[in-house]
Amino acid sequence: MPSFAPHPPLVFDESGTPLSTLYGDVFRSRAGAWAEAQAVFVEGCALPQRWDEFAGDPSDASFTVLELGFGLGVNFLATLRAWRERSGPPARLHFFSVEAHPLAVEDLRHALDVLGAPPADAQHLLAAWPAALPGMHRLSFEADAVTLTLCFGDALALVPKLRLGADAFFLDGFAPARNPRMWDPALLRALGRLARTGATLATWSAAGAVREALAGAGFEVERVAGHAGKRHRLRARHAPRWPGARPPEPPPHWPARTALVVGAGLAGAATAAGFARRGWQVTVLEAGGGPLRGGSAQPLCADHLHLSPDDNPLARLRVRELFGRHRAGV
Ligand SMILES: C[S@@+](CC[C@H](N)C(=O)[O-])C[C@H]1O[C@@H](n2cnc3c(N)ncnc32)[C@H](O)[C@@H]1O
DSSP: OOSSOOOOOOEEOTTSOEEETTTTEESSOTTOHHHHIIIIIITTTTHHHHHHTTTTOOTTOEEEEEEEOOTTSHHHHHHHHHHHHSSSOOSEEEEEEEESSOOOHHHHHHHHHHHTOOHHHHHHHHHHOOOSOSEEEEEEETTTTEEEEEEESOHHHHGGGOOOOEEEEEEOOSOTTTOGGGGOHHHHHHHHHHEEEEEEEEESOOOHHHHHHHHHTTEEEEEEEOSTTOSEEEEEEEOOSSOOSOOOOOOOOOSSOEEEEEOOSHHHHHHHHHHHHTTOEEEEEOTTSSSSOSGGGOSOOOOOOOOOSSOOHHHHHHHHHHHOGGGTTO
16 A cells, blocks of 8 residues: 555445445445544543533643544544534644545545535535645634644654644544554554543544554553444543653643744744734734835746656645646656
Protein backbone atom coordinates (compact mmCIF):
# COMPACT_ATOMS: atom_id res chain seq x y z
CA MET A 1 0.00 0.00 0.00
CA PRO A 2 1.53 3.40 -0.91
CA SER A 3 2.13 5.59 2.14
CA PHE A 4 0.20 8.46 0.56
CA ALA A 5 -2.14 8.37 -2.44
CA PRO A 6 -5.54 9.86 -3.14
CA HIS A 7 -8.31 7.35 -2.60
CA PRO A 8 -9.63 5.63 -5.74
CA PRO A 9 -13.24 6.43 -6.65
CA LEU A 10 -15.64 5.49 -3.89
CA VAL A 11 -17.99 2.56 -4.35
CA PHE A 12 -21.06 1.57 -2.36
CA ASP A 13 -21.91 -1.97 -1.33
CA GLU A 14 -25.32 -3.59 -1.80
CA SER A 15 -26.61 -1.98 1.45
CA GLY A 16 -25.59 1.50 0.21
CA THR A 17 -22.63 1.75 2.61
CA PRO A 18 -19.46 3.46 1.27
CA LEU A 19 -16.72 0.90 0.71
CA SER A 20 -12.97 1.25 0.21
CA THR A 21 -11.65 -0.82 -2.67
CA LEU A 22 -8.15 -0.18 -1.29
CA TYR A 23 -8.82 -2.06 1.93
CA GLY A 24 -11.96 -4.08 1.12
CA ASP A 25 -13.70 -2.63 4.16
CA VAL A 26 -16.61 -0.27 4.80
CA PHE A 27 -15.96 3.33 5.86
CA ARG A 28 -18.82 3.30 8.36
CA SER A 29 -20.95 0.76 10.18
CA ARG A 30 -23.82 -0.57 8.08
CA ALA A 31 -26.03 0.06 11.12
CA GLY A 32 -25.82 3.85 10.73
CA ALA A 33 -22.94 6.28 10.41
CA TRP A 34 -24.11 9.02 12.78
CA ALA A 35 -25.30 6.71 15.56
CA GLU A 36 -21.95 4.92 15.42
CA ALA A 37 -19.95 8.15 15.53
CA GLN A 38 -21.96 9.39 18.51
CA ALA A 39 -21.98 6.14 20.51
CA VAL A 40 -18.53 4.78 19.77
CA PHE A 41 -16.44 7.94 19.52
CA VAL A 42 -18.17 11.00 21.05
CA GLU A 43 -19.59 9.08 24.01
CA GLY A 44 -16.83 6.45 23.98
CA CYS A 45 -14.36 9.25 24.78
CA ALA A 46 -16.89 10.74 27.27
CA LEU A 47 -16.60 14.07 25.45
CA PRO A 48 -19.84 15.60 26.83
CA GLN A 49 -18.79 14.86 30.43
CA ARG A 50 -15.23 15.97 29.84
CA TRP A 51 -16.41 19.20 28.26
CA ASP A 52 -18.63 19.87 31.27
CA GLU A 53 -15.42 20.14 33.29
CA PHE A 54 -14.67 23.30 31.29
CA ALA A 55 -17.79 25.17 32.40
CA GLY A 56 -16.70 28.56 33.73
CA ASP A 57 -13.16 28.13 32.35
CA PRO A 58 -11.32 30.99 30.67
CA SER A 59 -12.45 32.03 27.24
CA ASP A 60 -9.37 30.53 25.60
CA ALA A 61 -9.70 26.99 27.06
CA SER A 62 -9.17 24.44 24.33
CA PHE A 63 -9.64 20.71 23.77
CA THR A 64 -7.81 18.61 21.18
CA VAL A 65 -9.04 15.41 19.54
CA LEU A 66 -6.58 13.33 17.49
CA GLU A 67 -8.19 10.96 15.02
CA LEU A 68 -6.55 8.23 12.95
CA GLY A 69 -8.46 8.03 9.64
CA PHE A 70 -10.53 11.05 8.52
CA GLY A 71 -12.36 9.09 5.82
CA LEU A 72 -15.71 10.75 5.15
CA GLY A 73 -15.44 13.13 8.10
CA VAL A 74 -18.45 11.63 9.88
CA ASN A 75 -16.69 11.58 13.24
CA PHE A 76 -15.57 15.16 12.79
CA LEU A 77 -19.05 16.38 11.88
CA ALA A 78 -20.59 14.43 14.78
CA THR A 79 -18.05 15.94 17.19
CA LEU A 80 -18.70 19.42 15.83
CA ARG A 81 -22.43 18.96 16.38
CA ALA A 82 -21.90 17.62 19.93
CA TRP A 83 -19.59 20.55 20.76
CA ARG A 84 -22.11 23.06 19.42
CA GLU A 85 -25.01 21.50 21.32
CA ARG A 86 -23.20 21.39 24.67
CA SER A 87 -23.74 24.38 26.87
CA GLY A 88 -20.41 25.77 28.13
CA PRO A 89 -17.98 23.52 26.20
CA PRO A 90 -14.31 24.51 25.95
CA ALA A 91 -14.13 27.71 23.93
CA ARG A 92 -11.91 26.15 21.29
CA LEU A 93 -11.96 22.71 19.72
CA HIS A 94 -9.04 21.44 17.70
CA PHE A 95 -9.80 18.30 15.69
CA PHE A 96 -6.64 16.85 14.22
CA SER A 97 -7.09 13.97 11.79
CA VAL A 98 -4.54 11.88 9.89
CA GLU A 99 -5.54 10.50 6.50
CA ALA A 100 -3.37 8.67 3.96
CA HIS A 101 -5.94 8.43 1.16
CA PRO A 102 -8.03 11.61 0.89
CA LEU A 103 -11.17 11.32 -1.18
CA ALA A 104 -11.84 13.44 -4.24
CA VAL A 105 -14.21 16.25 -3.30
CA GLU A 106 -16.96 14.92 -5.61
CA ASP A 107 -16.80 11.53 -3.86
CA LEU A 108 -16.90 13.18 -0.46
CA ARG A 109 -19.91 15.27 -1.52
CA HIS A 110 -21.75 12.22 -2.78
CA ALA A 111 -20.98 10.14 0.31
CA LEU A 112 -22.04 12.90 2.75
CA ASP A 113 -25.22 13.37 0.76
CA VAL A 114 -26.04 9.64 0.81
CA LEU A 115 -25.30 9.47 4.55
CA GLY A 116 -27.52 12.48 5.28
CA ALA A 117 -24.85 14.76 6.75
CA PRO A 118 -26.01 18.08 8.23
CA PRO A 119 -26.14 20.17 5.02
CA ALA A 120 -24.57 23.41 6.27
CA ASP A 121 -21.62 21.68 7.95
CA ALA A 122 -21.10 19.37 4.99
CA GLN A 123 -21.14 22.35 2.65
CA HIS A 124 -18.59 24.17 4.78
CA LEU A 125 -16.29 21.13 4.81
CA LEU A 126 -16.63 20.60 1.06
CA ALA A 127 -15.97 24.25 0.26
CA ALA A 128 -12.75 24.16 2.29
CA TRP A 129 -11.66 20.63 1.23
CA PRO A 130 -7.95 20.87 0.28
CA ALA A 131 -6.14 19.48 -2.73
CA ALA A 132 -4.79 15.99 -2.16
CA LEU A 133 -1.27 17.12 -1.32
CA PRO A 134 0.65 15.51 1.52
CA GLY A 135 1.10 17.61 4.64
CA MET A 136 -1.01 19.77 6.94
CA HIS A 137 -4.17 21.53 5.82
CA ARG A 138 -5.91 23.77 8.33
CA LEU A 139 -9.65 24.44 8.02
CA SER A 140 -11.63 26.79 10.20
CA PHE A 141 -15.23 26.42 11.45
CA GLU A 142 -17.51 28.35 13.81
CA ALA A 143 -15.76 31.69 13.31
CA ASP A 144 -12.36 30.15 14.10
CA ALA A 145 -13.48 28.55 17.36
CA VAL A 146 -13.16 25.10 15.79
CA THR A 147 -10.07 24.14 13.82
CA LEU A 148 -9.83 21.03 11.69
CA THR A 149 -6.26 20.11 10.84
CA LEU A 150 -6.12 17.48 8.13
CA CYS A 151 -2.76 15.79 8.10
CA PHE A 152 -2.49 14.01 4.76
CA GLY A 153 -0.01 11.18 4.99
CA ASP A 154 0.64 7.81 6.57
CA ALA A 155 -0.20 7.73 10.28
CA LEU A 156 2.62 5.37 11.20
CA ALA A 157 5.18 7.68 9.60
CA LEU A 158 3.67 10.99 10.74
CA VAL A 159 2.19 10.59 14.20
CA PRO A 160 5.53 9.89 15.94
CA LYS A 161 6.75 13.24 14.55
CA LEU A 162 3.77 15.30 15.70
CA ARG A 163 4.17 17.90 18.39
CA LEU A 164 0.83 18.36 20.09
CA GLY A 165 -1.02 17.44 23.26
CA ALA A 166 -4.23 15.44 22.77
CA ASP A 167 -7.16 15.20 25.17
CA ALA A 168 -8.96 12.44 23.25
CA PHE A 169 -8.16 9.89 20.55
CA PHE A 170 -10.43 8.32 17.95
CA LEU A 171 -8.95 5.13 16.45
CA ASP A 172 -10.84 4.62 13.21
CA GLY A 173 -8.55 2.84 10.76
CA PHE A 174 -10.02 -0.05 8.82
CA ALA A 175 -10.17 -3.43 10.58
CA PRO A 176 -6.82 -4.47 12.08
CA ALA A 177 -6.80 -7.66 10.00
CA ARG A 178 -7.12 -5.63 6.79
CA ASN A 179 -5.01 -2.65 7.79
CA PRO A 180 -2.53 -3.65 10.54
CA ARG A 181 -0.44 -0.52 9.91
CA MET A 182 -3.10 1.69 11.56
CA TRP A 183 -2.89 -0.38 14.76
CA ASP A 184 0.85 -0.89 14.89
CA PRO A 185 2.16 -0.92 18.50
CA ALA A 186 4.71 1.78 17.58
CA LEU A 187 1.88 4.05 16.41
CA LEU A 188 -0.16 3.43 19.57
CA ARG A 189 2.92 4.11 21.71
CA ALA A 190 3.29 7.43 19.89
CA LEU A 191 -0.30 8.25 20.91
CA GLY A 192 0.65 7.55 24.52
CA ARG A 193 3.42 10.14 24.25
CA LEU A 194 0.98 12.75 22.89
CA ALA A 195 -1.67 12.08 25.55
CA ARG A 196 -2.41 14.85 28.03
CA THR A 197 -3.16 13.76 31.57
CA GLY A 198 -6.44 11.80 31.64
CA ALA A 199 -6.81 11.67 27.84
CA THR A 200 -9.59 9.32 26.72
CA LEU A 201 -9.57 6.99 23.71
CA ALA A 202 -12.26 5.11 21.81
CA THR A 203 -12.49 2.60 19.01
CA TRP A 204 -15.00 0.08 17.69
CA SER A 205 -12.27 -2.57 17.56
CA ALA A 206 -11.87 -4.98 20.47
CA ALA A 207 -9.02 -7.00 18.98
CA GLY A 208 -6.76 -8.55 21.62
CA ALA A 209 -3.63 -7.20 19.92
CA VAL A 210 -5.03 -3.65 19.99
CA ARG A 211 -5.89 -3.98 23.69
CA GLU A 212 -2.39 -5.21 24.47
CA ALA A 213 -0.70 -2.49 22.44
CA LEU A 214 -2.82 0.20 24.11
CA ALA A 215 -1.99 -1.17 27.57
CA GLY A 216 1.69 -1.09 26.57
CA ALA A 217 1.23 2.57 25.59
CA GLY A 218 0.00 3.50 29.07
CA PHE A 219 -3.77 3.28 28.54
CA GLU A 220 -6.13 1.66 31.00
CA VAL A 221 -8.36 -0.25 28.61
CA GLU A 222 -11.97 -1.27 29.15
CA ARG A 223 -13.87 -3.67 26.88
CA VAL A 224 -17.51 -2.64 26.71
CA ALA A 225 -20.60 -3.80 24.80
CA GLY A 226 -20.25 -3.05 21.09
CA HIS A 227 -22.49 -0.76 19.09
CA ALA A 228 -25.44 -2.05 17.04
CA GLY A 229 -24.99 -5.78 17.54
CA LYS A 230 -21.18 -5.84 17.63
CA ARG A 231 -20.03 -7.84 20.62
CA HIS A 232 -17.40 -5.51 22.00
CA ARG A 233 -15.55 -2.24 21.52
CA LEU A 234 -12.82 -0.49 23.52
CA ARG A 235 -12.70 2.60 25.69
CA ALA A 236 -9.54 3.72 27.40
CA ARG A 237 -8.01 6.42 29.56
CA HIS A 238 -4.36 7.36 29.59
CA ALA A 239 -3.08 6.41 33.03
CA PRO A 240 0.48 5.16 32.70
CA ARG A 241 1.69 3.11 35.65
CA TRP A 242 5.24 4.32 35.17
CA PRO A 243 5.06 7.80 33.76
CA GLY A 244 8.01 8.09 31.41
CA ALA A 245 8.69 11.31 29.63
CA ARG A 246 6.71 14.32 30.83
CA PRO A 247 3.18 14.43 29.38
CA PRO A 248 2.49 17.28 26.97
CA GLU A 249 1.78 20.60 28.62
CA PRO A 250 -1.84 21.69 29.05
CA PRO A 251 -2.81 24.36 26.52
CA PRO A 252 -1.38 27.79 27.41
CA HIS A 253 -3.70 30.25 29.09
CA TRP A 254 -3.39 33.93 28.14
CA PRO A 255 -5.33 36.00 30.68
CA ALA A 256 -4.57 39.35 29.01
CA ARG A 257 -5.03 38.38 25.34
CA THR A 258 -3.23 41.41 23.97
CA ALA A 259 -0.55 41.26 21.27
CA LEU A 260 1.91 43.67 19.69
CA VAL A 261 2.77 42.99 16.04
CA VAL A 262 5.77 44.81 14.60
CA GLY A 263 5.43 45.45 10.87
CA ALA A 264 2.32 45.39 8.68
CA GLY A 265 3.74 43.56 5.68
CA LEU A 266 1.97 40.43 4.45
CA ALA A 267 3.18 38.30 7.34
CA GLY A 268 2.52 40.92 10.04
CA ALA A 269 -0.91 41.84 8.68
CA ALA A 270 -1.94 38.18 8.43
CA THR A 271 -0.72 37.52 11.97
CA ALA A 272 -2.59 40.55 13.33
CA ALA A 273 -5.77 39.49 11.51
CA GLY A 274 -5.48 35.96 12.92
CA PHE A 275 -5.19 37.26 16.50
CA ALA A 276 -8.08 39.68 15.97
CA ARG A 277 -10.35 36.92 14.64
CA ARG A 278 -9.72 35.04 17.87
CA GLY A 279 -10.77 37.99 19.96
CA TRP A 280 -7.34 39.40 20.89
CA GLN A 281 -6.64 43.09 21.21
CA VAL A 282 -3.87 43.76 18.67
CA THR A 283 -1.61 46.77 18.27
CA VAL A 284 0.32 46.94 14.98
CA LEU A 285 3.43 49.13 14.68
CA GLU A 286 4.28 50.12 11.12
CA ALA A 287 6.64 52.94 10.09
CA GLY A 288 5.19 53.18 6.59
CA GLY A 289 1.85 54.65 7.67
CA GLY A 290 -0.24 51.70 6.43
CA PRO A 291 -0.15 48.02 5.53
CA LEU A 292 1.93 46.62 2.65
CA ARG A 293 4.17 49.64 2.14
CA GLY A 294 7.51 47.81 1.97
CA GLY A 295 8.62 44.63 0.15
CA SER A 296 5.08 43.17 0.40
CA ALA A 297 3.84 45.96 -1.87
CA GLN A 298 5.70 44.68 -4.95
CA PRO A 299 3.14 44.30 -7.73
CA LEU A 300 5.24 41.63 -9.51
CA CYS A 301 7.20 38.65 -8.39
CA ALA A 302 9.88 36.64 -10.16
CA ASP A 303 9.51 32.87 -10.33
CA HIS A 304 11.37 30.01 -11.91
CA LEU A 305 10.72 26.37 -12.65
CA HIS A 306 11.59 24.16 -9.73
CA LEU A 307 12.79 20.76 -10.88
CA SER A 308 12.76 18.16 -8.19
CA PRO A 309 13.73 14.50 -8.18
CA ASP A 310 10.79 13.58 -5.99
CA ASP A 311 7.10 14.30 -5.81
CA ASN A 312 7.22 17.10 -3.29
CA PRO A 313 4.48 19.76 -2.88
CA LEU A 314 6.63 22.64 -4.15
CA ALA A 315 7.40 20.83 -7.37
CA ARG A 316 3.72 19.92 -7.82
CA LEU A 317 2.65 23.50 -7.28
CA ARG A 318 5.02 24.74 -9.97
CA VAL A 319 3.95 22.07 -12.44
CA ARG A 320 0.34 23.01 -11.80
CA GLU A 321 1.00 26.71 -12.30
CA LEU A 322 3.03 26.29 -15.45
CA PHE A 323 1.23 23.54 -17.27
CA GLY A 324 -2.29 23.66 -15.88
CA ARG A 325 -4.26 21.24 -13.79
CA HIS A 326 -4.42 18.48 -16.41
CA ARG A 327 -0.65 18.09 -16.29
CA ALA A 328 -0.39 18.24 -12.50
CA GLY A 329 0.20 14.53 -12.16
CA VAL A 330 3.22 14.60 -14.51
C1 LIG B 1 -12.94 3.58 8.61
S1 LIG B 1 -12.29 4.85 7.65
C2 LIG B 1 -12.44 6.29 8.67
C3 LIG B 1 -13.83 6.83 8.81
C4 LIG B 1 -13.84 8.24 9.35
N1 LIG B 1 -13.26 8.36 10.65
C5 LIG B 1 -15.19 8.90 9.31
O1 LIG B 1 -15.64 9.41 10.35
O2 LIG B 1 -15.77 8.97 8.24
C6 LIG B 1 -10.54 4.55 7.78
C7 LIG B 1 -9.68 5.62 7.15
O3 LIG B 1 -8.32 5.37 7.47
C8 LIG B 1 -7.51 5.74 6.36
N2 LIG B 1 -6.22 5.07 6.46
C9 LIG B 1 -5.94 3.77 6.20
N3 LIG B 1 -4.64 3.52 6.42
C10 LIG B 1 -4.07 4.67 6.83
C11 LIG B 1 -2.76 5.05 7.24
N4 LIG B 1 -1.75 4.17 7.26
N5 LIG B 1 -2.56 6.34 7.63
C12 LIG B 1 -3.57 7.24 7.63
N6 LIG B 1 -4.84 6.94 7.24
C13 LIG B 1 -5.09 5.68 6.86
C14 LIG B 1 -8.35 5.27 5.19
O4 LIG B 1 -7.97 5.90 3.98
C15 LIG B 1 -9.77 5.63 5.63
O5 LIG B 1 -10.15 6.89 5.19
